[in-house]
Amino acid sequence: MTKHVKGAEALPLNQILEGDCIDVMNSLPAGSVDLIFADPPYNLQLKGELHRPDNSKVDAVDDHWDQFNSFRAYDEFTTAWLKAARRLLKPNGAIWVIGSYHNIFRVGASLQNEGFWILNDVVWRKSNPMPNFRGKRFTNAHETMIWAGKDEASKYTFNYEALKALNEGIQMRSDWVLPICTGHERLKDEQGDKAHPTQKPESLLHRVLVGSTNPGDVVLDPFFGTGTTGAVAKMLGREFIGIEREAAYRKVAEKRIANVRKFDKEALTVSASKRAQPRVPFGQLVERGMLRPGEELYSMNKRHKAKVRADGTLIGDDIKGSIHQVGAHLEGAPSCNGWTYWCYRTEGKMVPIDVLRQQIRSEMHD
Amino acid sequence: MTKHVKGAEALPLNQILEGDCIDVMNSLPAGSVDLIFADPPYNLQLKGELHRPDNSKVDAVDDHWDQFNSFRAYDEFTTAWLKAARRLLKPNGAIWVIGSYHNIFRVGASLQNEGFWILNDVVWRKSNPMPNFRGKRFTNAHETMIWAGKDEASKYTFNYEALKALNEGIQMRSDWVLPICTGHERLKDEQGDKAHPTQKPESLLHRVLVGSTNPGDVVLDPFFGTGTTGAVAKMLGREFIGIEREAAYRKVAEKRIANVRKFDKEALTVSASKRAQPRVPFGQLVERGMLRPGEELYSMNKRHKAKVRADGTLIGDDIKGSIHQVGAHLEGAPSCNGWTYWCYRTEGKMVPIDVLRQQIRSEMHD
DNA sequence: ACTCATGCTGAATCTCTGT
DNA sequence: TACAGAGATTCAGCATGAG
Numbered sequence: 061m062t063k064h065v066k067g068a069e070a071l072p073l074n075q076i077l078e079g080d081c082i083d084v085m086n087s088l089p090a091g092s093v094d095l096i097f098a099d100p101p102y103n104l105q106l107k108g109e110l111h112r113p114d115n116s117k118v119d120a121v122d123d124h125w126d127q128f129n130s131f132r133a134y135d136e137f138t139t140a141w142l143k144a145a146r147r148l149l150k151p152n153g154a155i156w157v158i159g160s161y162h163n164i165f166r167v168g169a170s171l172q173n174e175g176f177w178i179l180n181d182v183v184w185r186k187s188n189p190m191p192n193f194r195g196k197r198f199t200n201a202h203e204t205m206i207w208a209g210k211d212e213a214s215k216y217t218f219n220y221e222a223l224k225a226l227n228e229g230i231q232m233r234s235d236w237v238l239p240i241c242t243g244h245e246r247l248k249d250e251q252g253d254k255a256h257p258t259q260k261p262e263s264l265l266h267r268v269l270v271g272s273t274n275p276g277d278v279v280l281d282p283f284f285g286t287g288t289t290g291a292v293a294k295m296l297g298r299e300f301i302g303i304e305r306e307a308a309y310r311k312v313a314e315k316r317i318a319n320v321r322k323f324d325k326e327a328l329t330v331s332a333s334k335r336a337q338p339r340v341p342f343g344q345l346v347e348r349g350m351l352r353p354g355e356e357l358y359s360m361n362k363r364h365k366a367k368v369r370a371d372g373t374l375i376g377d378d379i380k381g382s383i384h385q386v387g388a389h390l391e392g393a394p395s396c397n398g399w400t401y402w403c404y405r406t407e408g409k410m411v412p413i414d415v416l417r418q419q420i421r422s423e424m425h426d
Numbered sequence: 427m428t429k430h431v432k433g434a435e436a437l438p439l440n441q442i443l444e445g446d447c448i449d450v451m452n453s454l455p456a457g458s459v460d461l462i463f464a465d466p467p468y469n470l471q472l473k474g475e476l477h478r479p480d481n482s483k484v485d486a487v488d489d490h491w492d493q494f495n496s497f498r499a500y501d502e503f504t505t506a507w508l509k510a511a512r513r514l515l516k517p518n519g520a521i522w523v524i525g526s527y528h529n530i531f532r533v534g535a536s537l538q539n540e541g542f543w544i545l546n547d548v549v550w551r552k553s554n555p556m557p558n559f560r561g562k563r564f565t566n567a568h569e570t571m572i573w574a575g576k577d578e579a580s581k582y583t584f585n586y587e588a589l590k591a592l593n594e595g596i597q598m599r600s601d602w603v604l605p606i607c608t609g610h611e612r613l614k615d616e617q618g619d620k621a622h623p624t625q626k627p628e629s630l631l632h633r634v635l636v637g638s639t640n641p642g643d644v645v646l647d648p649f650f651g652t653g654t655t656g657a658v659a660k661m662l663g664r665e666f667i668g669i670e671r672e673a674a675y676r677k678v679a680e681k682r683i684a685n686v687r688k689f690d691k692e693a694l695t696v697s698a699s700k701r702a703q704p705r706v707p708f709g710q711l712v713e714r715g716m717l718r719p720g721e722e723l724y725s726m727n728k729r730h731k732a733k734v735r736a737d738g739t740l741i742g743d744d745i746k747g748s749i750h751q752v753g754a755h756l757e758g759a760p761s762c763n764g765w766t767y768w769c770y771r772t773e774g775k776m777v778p779i780d781v782l783r784q785q786i787r788s789e790m791h792d
Numbered sequence: 793a794c795t796c797a798t799g800c801t802g803a804a805t806c807t808c809t810g811t
Numbered sequence: 812t813a814c815a816g817a818g819a820t821t822c823a824g825c826a827t828g829a830g
Contacts, residue, residue, distance in 0.1 A: 131538055161547040161572070165534025172497055172531065178805080180564045181527035183549045185601050187790050192597065195586040198546045201599035204570075206527070215808085220561040220820095222737035226709030228748060231558060231821070233567035235551050235601070239714070239789055263713040270736055295719075296736060323736060327719030330737040331746075333561075334819065335808080341817095384817060393481040397818050471805050478801090479820040487803050526803060552802090557821040560806035565822080569803080606802060609825055624803050 071278065076290070076302040076310050081282035084303045085144035093148045093301070094217070094277035096155040097268060097289050099260060100141065102134070102163030134163065138170045141282060146174055146210060148280060154179070154216040156268055158205045158260070168206050176208040179216060183235045184264060188242070207272065216272065222330035223271045232271070238263045247286050247312055255312045256286040265292035273298055275328055287313030294320045297328050338424055340417045342383050342398070343372025350416045357383075357402040358410060364390045366402070374402075383413070437644065440660070440683075442668040442676050447648035450669045451510035459514045459667070460583070460643035462521040463634060463655050465626060466507065467492040468529045469500045478559050487623045491671070500529065504536045507648060512540055512576060514646065520545070520582045522634055524571045524626070534572050542574040545582065549601040550630060554608075573638065582638065589637045598637070604629045613652050613678055621678045622652040631658035639664050653679030660686045704790055706783045708749050708764065709738025716782045723749075723768040724776060730756040732768075740768075749779070 071092055077084050145155060155176060157167050171178065182205040189201040209216045223232035238261060245262060247255040265288050273279060275297040281289035284302030286309050293300035294317055304310045345351045346368060353370040366376040366386050374386040381389070383398025391401075399417060403410040437458055443450045470492055476484040494500040511521060521542060523533050537544065548571045555567040575582045589598035604627055611628060613621040631654050639645060641663040647655035650668030652675050659666040660683055670676045711717045712734060719736040732742040732752050740752040747755070749764025757767075765783060769776040 131535075161534070161544050164547075165531045165538065165572075168527070168531025169535040178527050180566065181530075181570070182564060183551070183568055183601065185549070185551070187786075189599070195597070196584055198548060198573075198589075199597050199599040200546065202549055202601050204547070206531075207564075212805085218562060219737075223564075225737040225739045225748070226707060226713065228705075228707035228709065228738070230707075231561070231565050233555070233565040235549065235568050237790070238710075245715070262715060263710075266713045266736075323718065324720035324733075326741065327733060327735050329735065329741075331739055339809095339817085382817075391481070394475075394477055395481065395816095395818080397820085399818070468803055469805090470803065472803095473805070476804060476806060477820090480799095482800075484804070484806095485801075492803085526805095528803085528805060554802080554823040556802045556804070557823090558804080558806060559820055561820055562806045563804090566804065605824080608802070608823090612802095620802090 072301060073278065073299045074290075074294070074301075076284055076287070076304055076313055078305070078307075078310065079303065080305060081303045082141050082144045085141070085148055085280075085282060088148055088301075090147050091150050092278065093280045094150055094153055095269075095273050095279045096145050096149065096153070097265070097279060097281050098141075098145065098155065098157045099258065099281075099283050099285065100138070100157065100159065100163070100167065101283065102159060131166065135166055135170060138163075138167055139174065142170055142174050142176070145280075145282060146176065149210045151210060151213075152215045152217070153210045154208065154214065154272055155210075156205055156207050156272070158184070158203055160200070160203050164204045164206070171206060171208050175211050177210075177212040177214065178206060178208045180207045180234050181205065182207060185235050185237045187237055187239045189240065205268075217274060217277070219271055219274075219330060219333070221333050223267070225331040226267065226270065236264070236267060238267075241288075247316060249308070249312070256309060259286055260288045262288055262292050265289055266296070269293060269296050269298055270330065284313060285309050287316050290317050291320045295323055297322055297325075337421060340420050341372065342413075344420060345413065345416050346370065346372050348420070350419075351404060351413070355404065357404055357413065359387070359390065360401055360403060360412070362410075366390075438667060439644065439665045440656075440667075442650055442653070442656070442670055442679055444671070444673075444676065445669065446671060447669045448507050448510045451507070451514055451646075451648060454514055454667075456513050457516050458644065459646045460516055460519050461635075461639050461645045462511050462515065462519070463631065463645060463647050464507075464511065464521065464523045465624070465647075465649050465651065466504070466523065466525070466529070466533070467494075467649075468526050468624075469494050470526075470528050476559065484556075484559070485620075485623075489623060497532065501532055501536065504529075504533055505540065508536055508540050508542070511646075511648060512542065515576045517576060517579075518581045518583070519576045520574060520580065520638055521576075522571055522573050522638070524550070524569055526566070526569050530570045530572070537572060537574050541577050543576075543578040543580065544572060544574045546573045546600050547571065548573060551601055551603045553603055553605045555606065571634075583640060583643070585637055585640075589633070592633065592636065598633075602630070602633060604633075607654075613682060615674070615678070622675055625652055626654045628654055628658050631655055632662070635659060635662050635664055650679060651675050653682050656683045657686045661689050663688055704787060706786050707738065708779070710786060711779065711782050712736065712738050714786070716785075717770060717779070721770065723770055723779065725753070725756065726767055726769060726778070728776075732756075 159167050184203045186201050189199055192199050241259045241261040249255045278299045279293045280301045282303045284304040290300040290302050351368050353368055355368045356365050358365050366374040376386050379386050379389045383402055384396050387396035387398045387401040399414040402413050470487055472486050525533050550569045552567050555565055558565050607625045607627040615621045644665045645659045646667045648669045650670040656666040656668050717734050719734055721734045722731050724731050732740040742752050745752055745755045749768055750762050753762035753764045753767040765780040768779050
């Protein structure tokens with residue numbers, strides 16, 4: 061356990077800071093965190109946790125009024141920690157918040173009110189939920205996570221290809237089927253009771269962190285509890301900052317994280333997006349003699365052809381321009397990826413020109 | 427189409443009332459309705475056009491009724507119709523509201539503020555959602571419904587046994603897998619285009635009405651559209667009241683409901699659908715910690731090995747990809763079932779990874 | 793009659809960089 | 812900061828028509 065650092069210069073990485081999360085967050089430098097994962101409390105009875113600015117006492121009131129007041133207190137608490145969290149985020153940072161129907165609607169509305177931009181709501185579908193014993197409602201078999209950018213303009217991190225790979229080649233959906241935290245993973249205290257009432261499974265954080273951070277990113281969890289976020293961040297080679305008020309939770313989390321080993325570097329390399337690959341202008345294929353000026357290219361569907369010019373543009377029957385422009389014009393389409401649209405002839409076969417680009421890229425890695 | 431009745435004495439049953447839903451609701455007698463099902467505008471805030479990778483244009487929901495100037499304007503609208511709706515409910519009445527992440531958090535918070543008591547949030551998991559075409563977010567594969575009683579004391583209707591029967595003898599959960607409305611069920615206008623941009627599937631309303639109403643109950647839908655609520659209510663022997671502003675939608679709904687026949691009693695017994703073996707992506711074994719990134723897998727014939735990566739892909743000597751791709755490449759085969767090809771080492775023995783998949787599947791049936 | 797290939801569509805807040 | 816241009820991007824289900 062480490063006291064948090066006063067002053068804005070140093071970021072206390074891979075530590076669990078002690079104290080109230082709003083105070084601690086306000087003591088850290090603005091714009092320094094890549095991702096926040098938050099599992100806020102939603103026990104409306106514990107008004108002490110709820111940070112009402114005025115400690116005004118509510119008169120004896122009917123249930124409805126009292127309920128309204130506890131919602132209002134919860135909203136004030138939510139708004140306060142969200143403001144502090146948003147200040148900490150880098151411009152392209154993002155936040156995840158998890159909750160149930162008791163609090164998630166208030167959290168979501170507050171997120172929007174504070175200027176966060178919701179990207180998805182993601183449903184954690186529990187494969188082994190507790191049944192509804194009295195048979196009066198549906199089995200409460202899911203929790204809701206909200207993923208939001210710092211603002212509408214944020215260029216948030218989204219490792220599309222890695223998530224698609226995790227899902228065996230199909231784009232990852234907004235509903236995730238994962239078991240609740242049980243067995244060996246569930247931390248126990250010295251009496252053998254569960255150390256924390258709502259410990260989240262590491263599988264959930266694995267998917268969140270693989271999907272929305274890169275290795276080396278700073279991940280902050282203002283309601284750290286027994287440290288699932290920190291443990292998974294360490295495994296995945298991300299830096300974490302935890303904040304937790306309760307000494308008992310901090311103690312369990314410290315021990316837990318000390319026992320975690322980071323995965324191999326090789327294992328952490330994740331399927332990369334094409335967007336991250338170096339850009340190769342089409343003209344290079346001509347300069348390098350892979351294609352010759354005057355050579356003809358054919359569209360995938362074989363309905364069109366065009367000639368390569370020395371400057372790396374194409375000329376068709378009634379159009380000249382880039383590989384993309386000519387393709388789009390010929391197809392009457394708003395846009396066209398010329399790399400996959402055009403083929404050249406070699407050894408009697410038609411081969412997409414993207415193969416030549418791949419060749420150049422692989423040479424660049426040598 | 428019938429004009430709504432002025433005066434509080436008579437309830438206009440099984441009719442579609444014309445006009446703004448708040449005005450019409452306020453003209454009906456208080457405390458007269460058992461259930462409200464509401465599918466309000468989602469306030470999507472779409473900006474530009476969106477094209478599929480094949481360049482076809484997505485038919486966006488850009489209707490005038492979905493336009494609001496601000497969150498505040500949307501909140502005022504929501505609060506107003508919820509107040510009118512709550513007045514109409516009998517003391518033991520309940521409400522369902524459906525929405526997406528664009529609006530559901532604001533709707534949920536307003537419900538709580540107005541004194542409704544949330545019973546469950548229910549997730550409609552779409553079996554065939556529209557993908558995310560640009561690869562920038564998760565597939566938006568679900569919508570959220572909130573089920574709430576008029577107040578905390580309401581003795582709401584919940585047909586536990588009927589729902590359990592619908593679910594092959596297992597308690598109904600808060601996540602429902604149902605397909606979107608397509609094919610013959612999707613209503614068309616005279617031009618053959620979809621009659622309504624957001625028609626809901628009858629299966630969804632079937633489950634809502636079987637679960638939370640009794641035969642003869644009065645069900646009100648203030649955003650009636652093309653009348654799915656009315657059609658299913660009629661089939662199930664419930665009374666409905668619809669409210670709809672747009673004449674075109676009312677016309678389609680009238681015709682639709684006229685063609686609906688109430689089910690025979692036997693027909694209400696739903697045939698059990700055979701459950702397919704759920705697909706388990708290999709990545710889940712990694713997320714769940716059954717295999718660790720960096721761990722080595724061995725081929726059945728022990729001639730090859732490969733390392734697990736954090737995104738659920740494998741990396742071999744000169745190849746990376748899915749368990750199937752890497753297996754096929756190493757064997758020089760056109761395809762390979764990675765589940766039976768790869769083994770992991772545990773307690774000195776080699777065990778096929780398919781054993782781990784079976785473990786996950788058995789958990790899913792609990 | 794049956795299979796297979798092709799085409800269309802669904803509540804969607806859906807790009808990034810250089811000039 | 813607005814604009815232009817490069818270039819990256821899809822799953823399930825149903826309808827239609829060819830073989």
